[in-house]
Amino acid sequence: MEKREVIKVTGLPIVAGFRWSVGKMMEKFIKSFADKKIIAAKCPKCGYTYVPPRSRCGKCYTKIEEKNLVELSGKGTLTGYTTAYVELDGKGIFLDLDNPKVIGAIKLDDSDSTIFMPLGEIDQKNVKEGIKVKVVWKEETKGEIADILYFKPAR
Amino acid sequence: MQRKIAIVGYAQTHHEADPPNTREGMVFEVAKGALDKAGITREAIDTVINVSSDYQDGRTISNLFLVMAEGAYLKDESKVEMDGAFGVLYAMMRILSGTHDTAMVVGVTQGSIFSPHQISFYTLDPTFDRQIGLLNDVAAAAIQARMYKNKYDVSDEQIAMVSVKNLVNATSNPYAHRRIPKPTVKKVLNSKLYYDPIRELNISPISDGACALILASEEKAKEITDAPVWVKGVGNCQDSYLRDRNLLKLESLETAAKKAYKMAGLKDPPTELDVAEVTERFSHEELMIYEALGLCKEGKGKILIETGVTERKGQTPVNPSGGALGADPVLATGLVRIVEAAKQIRGEAGKYQIQGVRQALAHGQTGLCAQSNIVFILGGER
Amino acid sequence: MMRRNVAIIGCGQTKHGRLRNVNTAEMISEAAWNAMEDAKVTPDEVDAIVVGNMQGFGGIYDTELWAGELFGAPKPFLRITTGGTTGGSVAHGGYYSVASGLHDVVLAVAWEKHSDSKERGATTGLAHVAMANMFHDLQQGASLKWLVSLVTGAAIGVSAFQASCYMYRSGCKVEHLDMVAAKDRRNAAKNEYAHLRWPNCTPEDIAKTEWVSYPLRFGHVCPASDGASAVVFAEEKIAKKKAERPAWIKSVAAYADEPNWLGENSQGTAITDLSEQLECIISAKEAYRRAGIKDPRKEIDMAEIYQPFPHQELMFSERLDLFDDGKAWIALEEGQTEIDGSMPLDPSGGVISTNAIGSSAMQRVLECALQIMGKAGKHQVPKDVKNAVAHGWGGSVNFTTVAVLGDSPRR
Numbered sequence: 001m002e003k004r005e006v007i008k009v010t011g012l013p014i015v016a017g018f019r020w021s022v023g024k025m026m027e028k029f030i031k032s033f034a035d036k037k038i039i040a041a042k043c044p045k046c047g048y049t050y051v052p053p054r055s056r057c058g059k060c061y062t063k064i065e066e067k068n069l070v071e072l073s074g075k076g077t078l079t080g081y082t083t084a085y086v087e088l089d090g091k092g093i094f095l096d097l098d099n100p101k102v103i104g105a106i107k108l109d110d111s112d113s114t115i116f117m118p119l120g121e122i123d124q125k126n127v128k129e130g131i132k133v134k135v136v137w138k139e140e141t142k143g144e145i146a147d148i149l150y151f152k153p154a155r
Numbered sequence: 156m157q158r159k160i161a162i163v164g165y166a167q168t169h170h171e172a173d174p175p176n177t178r179e180g181m182v183f184e185v186a187k188g189a190l191d192k193a194g195i196t197r198e199a200i201d202t203v204i205n206v207s208s209d210y211q212d213g214r215t216i217s218n219l220f221l222v223m224a225e226g227a228y229l230k231d232e233s234k235v236e237m238d239g240a241f242g243v244l245y246a247m248m249r250i251l252s253g254t255h256d257t258a259m260v261v262g263v264t265q266g267s268i269f270s271p272h273q274i275s276f277y278t279l280d281p282t283f284d285r286q287i288g289l290l291n292d293v294a295a296a297a298i299q300a301r302m303y304k305n306k307y308d309v310s311d312e313q314i315a316m317v318s319v320k321n322l323v324n325a326t327s328n329p330y331a332h333r334r335i336p337k338p339t340v341k342k343v344l345n346s347k348l349y350y351d352p353i354r355e356l357n358i359s360p361i362s363d364g365a366c367a368l369i370l371a372s373e374e375k376a377k378e379i380t381d382a383p384v385w386v387k388g389v390g391n392c393q394d395s396y397l398r399d400r401n402l403l404k405l406e407s408l409e410t411a412a413k414k415a416y417k418m419a420g421l422k423d424p425p426t427e428l429d430v431a432e433v434t435e436r437f438s439h440e441e442l443m444i445y446e447a448l449g450l451c452k453e454g455k456g457k458i459l460i461e462t463g464v465t466e467r468k469g470q471t472p473v474n475p476s477g478g479a480l481g482a483d484p485v486l487a488t489g490l491v492r493i494v495e496a497a498k499q500i501r502g503e504a505g506k507y508q509i510q511g512v513r514q515a516l517a518h519g520q521t522g523l524c525a526q527s528n529i530v531f532i533l534g535g536e537r
Numbered sequence: 538m539m540r541r542n543v544a545i546i547g548c549g550q551t552k553h554g555r556l557r558n559v560n561t562a563e564m565i566s567e568a569a570w571n572a573m574e575d576a577k578v579t580p581d582e583v584d585a586i587v588v589g590n591m592q593g594f595g596g597i598y599d600t601e602l603w604a605g606e607l608f609g610a611p612k613p614f615l616r617i618t619t620g621g622t623t624g625g626s627v628a629h630g631g632y633y634s635v636a637s638g639l640h641d642v643v644l645a646v647a648w649e650k651h652s653d654s655k656e657r658g659a660t661t662g663l664a665h666v667a668m669a670n671m672f673h674d675l676q677q678g679a680s681l682k683w684l685v686s687l688v689t690g691a692a693i694g695v696s697a698f699q700a701s702c703y704m705y706r707s708g709c710k711v712e713h714l715d716m717v718a719a720k721d722r723r724n725a726a727k728n729e730y731a732h733l734r735w736p737n738c739t740p741e742d743i744a745k746t747e748w749v750s751y752p753l754r755f756g757h758v759c760p761a762s763d764g765a766s767a768v769v770f771a772e773e774k775i776a777k778k779k780a781e782r783p784a785w786i787k788s789v790a791a792y793a794d795e796p797n798w799l800g801e802n803s804q805g806t807a808i809t810d811l812s813e814q815l816e817c818i819i820s821a822k823e824a825y826r827r828a829g830i831k832d833p834r835k836e837i838d839m840a841e842i843y844q845p846f847p848h849q850e851l852m853f854s855e856r857l858d859l860f861d862d863g864k865a866w867i868a869l870e871e872g873q874t875e876i877d878g879s880m881p882l883d884p885s886g887g888v889i890s891t892n893a894i895g896s897s898a899m900q901r902v903l904e905c906a907l908q909i910m911g912k913a914g915k916h917q918v919p920k921d922v923k924n925a926v927a928h929g930w931g932g933s934v935n936f937t938t939v940a941v942l943g944d945s946p947r948r
Contacts, residue, residue: 006175009676016596017654017655018595018596018653019654019655020281020282021556021557021559021650021653022560023282023562023563024559026283050399054607055607056566056608058395058399058610061579080298080299080302081298082294082297082301082351084349084350084351085348085349085350086350088272088276088291090273091270092273094349101289105302112399113398114397114402116284116287116289116295116298117289118287129302129305145286156639157539157637179801179802209591209592209593210592210593213669214670215591215592216618216620216670216931216936219932219936220796220802220933222796222801222935223795227793228793228794228795229815230792231791231820231823232791232793233626233630234617234618234619234626236599236616236618237616241615241616244615245617245633247637248630248633248634248636248639249633251636251638252632252633252636253540253541253636254636254788254827274598278598278602278603280603281560281561282560392611392612392613393601393605393610393612393614395605395610396602396603396604399606410611411613521599
């Protein structure tokens with residue numbers, strides 16, 4: 001009985017690239033970073049405030065318009081966190097990090113969504129649920145997602 | 156329900172890291188195996204539901220070349236692209252409608268083709284979270300685990316006990332992937348740290364595997380087998396997206412379980428369920444699953460694991476097969492849970508058989524932090 | 538056993554085209570809400586949602602996990618995806634969800650957003666389909682260049698071959714393909730949601746366009762559209778309360794053949810005529826039988842056929858038993874398949890005018906429902922629509938979805 005040979009095929013010679021359109025609300029949100037502002041969408045009916053903003057409330061299904069957008073202070077509370085010792089390389093492999101990163105789950109003041117952001121200027125042992133944090137912007141902000149560097153402990 | 160439906164046959168592959176087998180080979184093995192187990196041929200199957208994922212398989216229309224292998228040639232067929240247990244739900248719907256009397260559900264994923272962790276990254280909001288690039292299923296689960304630990308004062312040791320229980324159970328299961336000779340809490344706590352507090356042995360392995368089962372309406376089931384496993388109830392629900400849901404509780408699982416219990420007429424699940432096969436992709440998840448299923452109050456999952464209630468010898472054994480921590484062939488995992496629960500009812504679970512199983516629960520999930528859940532209640536003849 | 542009767546009580550779509558001012562979640566939500574509003578239901582009245590699209594095209598995995606809350610989550614969701622037939626499979630899934638008795642009102646929504654991929658048109662996704670499913674050919678000595686030219690615009694390579702088979706089998710000419718394309722572009726001009734709309738298109742206009750791959754011209758090719766479409770299914774009592782003229786689902790069927798094109802994993806196949814489409818013949822027979830339709834030619838009033846390329850409108854209308862094998866082009870010449878003809882085909886303009894892949898087969902069901910409900914606006918066929926057949930096609934030319942809809946429940 002002949003031995004079956006397994007021919008492995010690894011990777012195909014194409015790359016699938018994407019550039020997603022973000023929609024009007026998201027565009028406003030990201031562009032406002034140029035002015036170092038964080039915008040949220042407050043439902044006119046039930047008050048649930050989404051960040052990033054969106055055009056319909058998922059809790060009561062009311063439409064949210066541009067006039068319902070509110071500006072947030074950029075300060076919030078840490079509701080959860082984890083220290084990352086690895087990160088994905090884009091192809092499914094977990095690479096070891098030279099310096100562990102702290103990922104924070106943050107609830108910005110006057111909003112209800114949780115956003116997930118890097119934490120900086122903080123010692124791992126001081127990371128606790130309930131501490132106050134605030135956004136740290138790049139020196140020069142251009143109106144892109146990379147404008148937010150991280151969140152740090154606020155007094 | 157409009158008709159009674161039973162599981163009348165099943166089969167699964169031995170789940171492994173990267174066996175020298177093609178998807179088609181695996182699918183054929185389990186489809187044929189399920190038919191042989193039921194003692195029927197392909198002609199007796201009215202409809203076939205395939206469960207596979209375009210991204211996991213790296214090929215669009217992932218069921219395209221599986222039509223022949225799963226016996227769906229010139230048959231009414233379709234595909235569900237979620238955890239396998241949802242495929243069973245769709246097959247059930249097809250039989251309940253009266254259009255079909257028998258159905259085969261085949262689920263397959265070779266996790267070795269592409270990491271499910273990388274794919275979890277692609278479920279994130281592409282306009283924001285994905286651009287920030289921090290999260291994936293393990294990172295999100297770690298944040299959830301940390302919140303859960305802090306709120307209910309759960310220790311790493313207690314969470315590790317779930318891994319130990321399931322890995323020990325897996326050693327008795329010839330189909331399981333991860334077979335660690337003497338799992339201990341110490342070994343779990345010394346395994347590689349990914350996202351604190353989640354370590355290697357807290358995460359389900361990436362397995363290649365397939366599973367198939369056959370459903371039949373009451374009349375057909377009685378013709379086919381003396382030991383039908385009746386589907387008494389089912390419920391499913393999908394939670395909101397990560398940013399706007401409560402991570403401390405598996406709310407959609409609670410909703411799904413309540414629906415399933417109601418349909419099955421269960422009033423007191425902890426006493427009326429003899430065994431449960433759940434999908435725990437992370438060990439802390441199993442504790443949260445106990446709570447969502449109503450096996451204990453919120454935050455008390457740690458008591459169940461510490462007092463051995465969910466051990467094989469306990470009051471409500473959970474995952475005697477080893478669960479997902481024992482083998483996680485991604486989309487086939489939920490199907491495997493249903494099959495393992497059915498085996499318990501039929502007395503075919505060999506070395507990990509629980510005595511006197513009359514009613515069992517099977518659970519499957521899809522999405523970050525178990526965002527979408529489905530629960531089946533199965534019952535035997537008596 | 539007593540079978541539950543299910544009807545479509547509402548339809549909703551987005552305009553199809555190049556939608557760069559909304560993100561995918563917003564696009565899906567728009568169609569979902571349009572359908573719910575048309576059905577006069579709120580998300581609280583919807584018991585479950587069935588979704589589907591072809592994930593390789595948009596680059597987002599399980600989009601409903603992110604987008605679901607915009608139109609109903611937390612709720613039971615089911616994802617059904619079968620390639621080109623996805624929309625039809627999602628519609629069937631919605632039907633079965635209600636017919637099963639487990640749910641009373643179900644929303645089914647399908648979509649595609651091609652413009653999110655960096656390459657033009659649907660190239661990224663199609664290359665993905667083709668390459669990944671045909672890498673065996675690379676092993677067997679085919680060159681990458683040959684594979685790319687064969688399958689990128691994947692459907693074109695295969696469809697050109699299928700069109701040649703069909704022309705040989707039926708005797709139809711390229712001029713007939715021009716006629717079908719022109720008719721559908723004219724019909725699309727009457728459909729506000731369609732993508733390619735050409736009000737006074739003539740076969741000569743089409744014949745002036747360049748060859749892509751004989752016998753298909755540029756004017757024969759479908760666009761790559763962004764868009765979403767949705768329908769709401771309800772059980773009989775609720776349907777009668779909510780809709781004046783519900784569109785009743787009399788039957789669904791979706792039989793699959795072996796992969797016609799090259800066989801399973803390029804191992805070869807006995808199928809030499811790609812225009813035979815056995816799965817469509819069987820699905821149609823079963824669908825008619827389940828619906829109680831004995832003579833489709835007399836009882837079916839119109840059809841929405843999945844035809845990204847014009848020969849498919851003729852070919853599938855024969856396989857759906859609306860015309861004799863090889864005779865559809867005669868009916869076309871006689872004007873029978875025009876909007877005001879005796880067997881109108883694709884009054885909406887069909888897939889050749891609007892192709893958001895995941896949504897396209899759903900649109901066929903949706904358009905038949907609109908016709909029965911009398912809500913098709915400018916492209917409403919003038920005759921009374923008692924029964925309609927909605928068709929979907931895809932896979933390696935081996936998948937199909939067929940649904941028979943009617944103006945009264947099956948008894």
